[in-house]
Amino acid sequence: MSPPPGQIPQFPAVLATAFRAAPLAPLSLSLTMFSRGIARRHPALFRRLGEYSHTRFVLDPTDLPFVIVLDPNGGAPRVTLMRGQGDGAARIAGPLAALLGLVHGAFDGDALFFSRDLVVEGDTSAALALRNAIDDSELDLSEEITRYCGPMKGPLQKFFTRIEHYSGVSLTRAEEGLAW
Amino acid sequence: MVMEIVCPAGTPASLRAAVTAGAHTIYCGFADETNARNFPGLNFDRSEMHEGIAFAHARGAKVLVAINTFPRAGDEALWHRAVADAESCGADAVILADLGLLDHAARHHPGLRRHLSVQAAASNADALNFYADTFGVKRVVLPRVLSVPEIAAINAETDVETEVFVYGGLCVMAEGRCSLSSYATGRSPNMNGVCSPASHVEYHDEGGVLDARLGGYTIHRVGKDQPAPYPTLCKGCFSAGDKTGHLFEDPVSLNAEQLIPQLQKAGVTALKIEGRQRSRSYVAQVVRNFRAAVDALDAGLPMPEGMLARLSEGQAMTTGAYKKTWR
Amino acid sequence: MELTVGPNQFFWSADRWSAFYDDLAKAPVDRLVLGELICSKRLPFFQDRIPDAIETLVEAGKQVALTSLALVTLKRERKATGALADMGIPVEVNDLTALAHLPDGAPFWVGPMVNVYNEGTIAWLARRGATRICLPPELPLDSVARLARAGADAGVAIEVWGHGRLPLAISGRCYHARMHGRTKDNCQFACEDDPDGLDVKTLDGQPFMAMNGVQTLSDSHACTAHQIDALAEAGVSALRLSPQSKGFDAICGLYRQRLDGKLDADAMVDKIVAIDAGLRLSDGFLTGARGADWSGNPAPR
Numbered sequence: 019m020s021p022p023p024g025q026i027p028q029f030p031a032v033l034a035t036a037f038r039a040a041p042l043a044p045l046s047l048s049l050t051m052f053s054r055g056i057a058r059r060h061p062a063l064f065r066r067l068g069e070y071s072h073t074r075f076v077l078d079p080t081d082l083p084f085v086i087v088l089d090p091n092g093g094a095p096r097v098t099l100m101r102g103q104g105d106g107a108a109r110i111a112g113p114l115a116a117l118l119g120l121v122h123g124a125f126d127g128d129a130l131f132f133s134r135d136l137v138v139e140g141d142t143s144a145a146l147a148l149r150n151a152i153d154d155s156e157l158d159l160s161e162e163i164t165r166y167c168g169p170m171k172g173p174l175q176k177f178f179t180r181i182e183h184y185s186g187v188s189l190t191r192a193e194e195g196l197a198w
Numbered sequence: 199m200v201m202e203i204v205c206p207a208g209t210p211a212s213l214r215a216a217v218t219a220g221a222h223t224i225y226c227g228f229a230d231e232t233n234a235r236n237f238p239g240l241n242f243d244r245s246e247m248h249e250g251i252a253f254a255h256a257r258g259a260k261v262l263v264a265i266n267t268f269p270r271a272g273d274e275a276l277w278h279r280a281v282a283d284a285e286s287c288g289a290d291a292v293i294l295a296d297l298g299l300l301d302h303a304a305r306h307h308p309g310l311r312r313h314l315s316v317q318a319a320a321s322n323a324d325a326l327n328f329y330a331d332t333f334g335v336k337r338v339v340l341p342r343v344l345s346v347p348e349i350a351a352i353n354a355e356t357d358v359e360t361e362v363f364v365y366g367g368l369c370v371m372a373e374g375r376c377s378l379s380s381y382a383t384g385r386s387p388n389m390n391g392v393c394s395p396a397s398h399v400e401y402h403d404e405g406g407v408l409d410a411r412l413g414g415y416t417i418h419r420v421g422k423d424q425p426a427p428y429p430t431l432c433k434g435c436f437s438a439g440d441k442t443g444h445l446f447e448d449p450v451s452l453n454a455e456q457l458i459p460q461l462q463k464a465g466v467t468a469l470k471i472e473g474r475q476r477s478r479s480y481v482a483q484v485v486r487n488f489r490a491a492v493d494a495l496d497a498g499l500p501m502p503e504g505m506l507a508r509l510s511e512g513q514a515m516t517t518g519a520y521k522k523t524w525r
Numbered sequence: 526m527e528l529t530v531g532p533n534q535f536f537w538s539a540d541r542w543s544a545f546y547d548d549l550a551k552a553p554v555d556r557l558v559l560g561e562l563i564c565s566k567r568l569p570f571f572q573d574r575i576p577d578a579i580e581t582l583v584e585a586g587k588q589v590a591l592t593s594l595a596l597v598t599l600k601r602e603r604k605a606t607g608a609l610a611d612m613g614i615p616v617e618v619n620d621l622t623a624l625a626h627l628p629d630g631a632p633f634w635v636g637p638m639v640n641v642y643n644e645g646t647i648a649w650l651a652r653r654g655a656t657r658i659c660l661p662p663e664l665p666l667d668s669v670a671r672l673a674r675a676g677a678d679a680g681v682a683i684e685v686w687g688h689g690r691l692p693l694a695i696s697g698r699c700y701h702a703r704m705h706g707r708t709k710d711n712c713q714f715a716c717e718d719d720p721d722g723l724d725v726k727t728l729d730g731q732p733f734m735a736m737n738g739v740q741t742l743s744d745s746h747a748c749t750a751h752q753i754d755a756l757a758e759a760g761v762s763a764l765r766l767s768p769q770s771k772g773f774d775a776i777c778g779l780y781r782q783r784l785d786g787k788l789d790a791d792a793m794v795d796k797i798v799a800i801d802a803g804l805r806l807s808d809g810f811l812t813g814a815r816g817a818d819w820s821g822n823p824a825p826r
């Protein structure tokens with residue numbers, strides 16, 4: 019559940035370096051398509067954003083050499099990966115594992131914020147709306163990724179679960195029943 | 199009787215998490231100004247409320263709908279509609295604070311159970327009995343300004359059920375009697391259902407020193423590795439005379455877990471957890487912890503050790519006004 | 526429009542208290558609310574002066590009421606609240622506990638610490654016996670206008686916070702005692718050193734609030750110099766002036782002149798600021814984006 023102080027896993031620096039030169043445009047495109055799928059299956063997520071459904075968010079995994087700019091675009095989201103600061107009304111920064119843990123309901127956003135594992139800048143209200151909307155949607159990114167993988171679905175899910183186990187990074191939705 | 203755990207839900211997912219984790223009762227509100235946690239991305243539309251209540255009822259849990267802001271002049275219909283819709287959604291009770299709205303609910307929805315919100319700040323037995331006699335209020339949520347002996351004295355003089363906060367954010371001011379937020383931002387708990395609203399918060403990180411401002415007023419300044427409290431006005435760092443510090447309250451949150459046996463002896467019916475703005479992860483953890491505590495108490499077992507420190511604001515805890523030295 | 530002097534929010538010595546109300550017997554105000562609003566521990570220091578003050582003021586033609594405490598918790602506070610009903614003058618209810626002690630239908634006034642935000646609440650209070658209501662200071666002008674109409678319909682006079690530091694919050698905890706490292710029960714009356722409350726500033730040195738025992742007030746003094754025409758138009762029947770230690774009878778006079786059309790808003794503000802050069806003003810709750818705002822010129826911050 020909420021991580022003990024200083025124990026949020028960092029993305030391995032060697033792998034992060036690999037992203038420095040990687041072309042981001044193809045990745046942006048596939049993330050956009052991926053997020054459109056999520057939008058179709060979780061329309062309440064974008065409804066819940068309310069007045070912020072056209073607000074650009076910068077998600078900054080601080081252990082990776084790029085930022086993710088998310089434009090909810092009223093339910094037809096666009097995702098752009100870029101180097102540098104990115105441009106948006108609100109920025110949410112923290113280790114990738116913290117951001118993923120937030121999405122999966124493994125961590126509590128306020129607790130991460132109080133411990134400064136997560137930093138919010140700009141329009142705090144918009145950031146809160148995004149946090150609350152995502153929390154309600156009970157997303158499972160692994161499930162979202164593997165749903166189109168046909169026969170590979172089972173093995174892939176096992177693979178994610180195993181990585182989750184060894185890395186301590188939340189890659190699937192946390193089941194509240196197992197929390198304690 | 200096992201003490202009733204009353205748990206917050208800001209979203210349908212939180213409601214389900216709370217019920218699954220063992221909450222006896224959930225409280226929540228509609229997604230508008232009628233409830234005192236009118237935060238972006240939170241709360242229930244009518245169909246979500248209907249489904250949420252059905253989900254809870256199917257698992258033996260109750261749902262209370264908080265309609266606990268003070269209706270705006272000229273727009274009372276919005277609040278009246280919320281009461282009517284809570285009833286038609288199947289709510290077990292509504293939590294109200296406004297005199298006019300209590301009167302309306304008592305006259306037009308006599309079959310709908312009425313609880314008095316903490317926002318009404320009824321802080322002694324005369325006030326509780328007044329609300330019970332006048333509006334048929336069955337339960338009062340006590341303001342967070344009372345000590346355990348004072349709560350016991352109140353319960354000795356009233357038949358109204360009492361509910362007290364045991365965990366989460368802590369108002370240091372009498373609730374429903376505070377305009378600090380509207381003075382600094384124009385948005386208030388009483389009128390808008392928000393306190394120190396995120397829309398007026400700015401953080402400035404300069405060289406590791408983090409300033410938290412609300413409406414342009416600097417509320418906190420913390421160094422690199424210190425916890426980062428949200429700039430809630432009454433928990434800010436200010437100076438007066440020759441003193442600088444947290445003049446009103448430290449950035450702490452309430453945890454009265456270890457006082458549960460005393461609260462039961464004081465005649466308290468229900469224990470309330472604050473935090474409709476918190477995540478489903480938080481809700482599930484806190485509920486599980488408190489449910490274990492009241493079950494242990496009921497079985498005559500010792501209270502389990504607390505496990506909730508890291509979820510708290512600024513990561514420091516207080517038992518608040520329950521211990522008299524707080525004052 | 527009439528002028529009402531609200532209860533003194535601060536802790537003054539008995540002599541200062543008596544002298545203050547002796548002076549006000551000659552001031553151009555219509556009514557006064559006496560008694561202790563904030564802390565029951567202060568009352569024994571001046572309560573034997575109250576009957577004389579009432580007598581003096583009534584003889585001078587003023588209406589007088591006694592306030593309840595703003596937050597009643599202790600047994601002796603409940604008793605004192607109950608005793609108000611037997612004093613033979615109207616009670617100003619500032620905590621609904623007082624209502625529990627008033628016979629149904631007996632006339633009473635409602636003070637600004639009671640949450641009156643809408644027509645339904647006014648109608649209910651009127652049925653219960655309210656004859657005057659001073660609205661909570663945080664209400665915007667639009668709400669004030671609607672409530673003034675509702676008050677007229679229900680036969681209740683509607684009053685608005687006209688001048689003085691704004692009562693923003695009340696607590697079970699005494700901040701003066703806490704600041705001096707004392708508990709509330711052993712406060713040694715630290716609040717007596719600050720006859721207008723103690724200034725509270727931000728870490729940037731920006732004036733923000735004032736502490737007064739268990740109460741928190743605004744740093745700025747509310748001032749309705751620029752709002753008087755709009756309030757009169759809205760049907761507000763009285764302005765409430767809240768006691769301050771310096772030049773209060775002069776302030777009463779300035780508001781009277783302004784209401785009588787003998788003084789314009791800017792000249793009035795100049796004179797108010799001249800009484801106490803350190804004074805910052807606000808009228809934001811009525812027409813601004815937030816309570817601390819000031820519609821006058823220059824914006825004092």
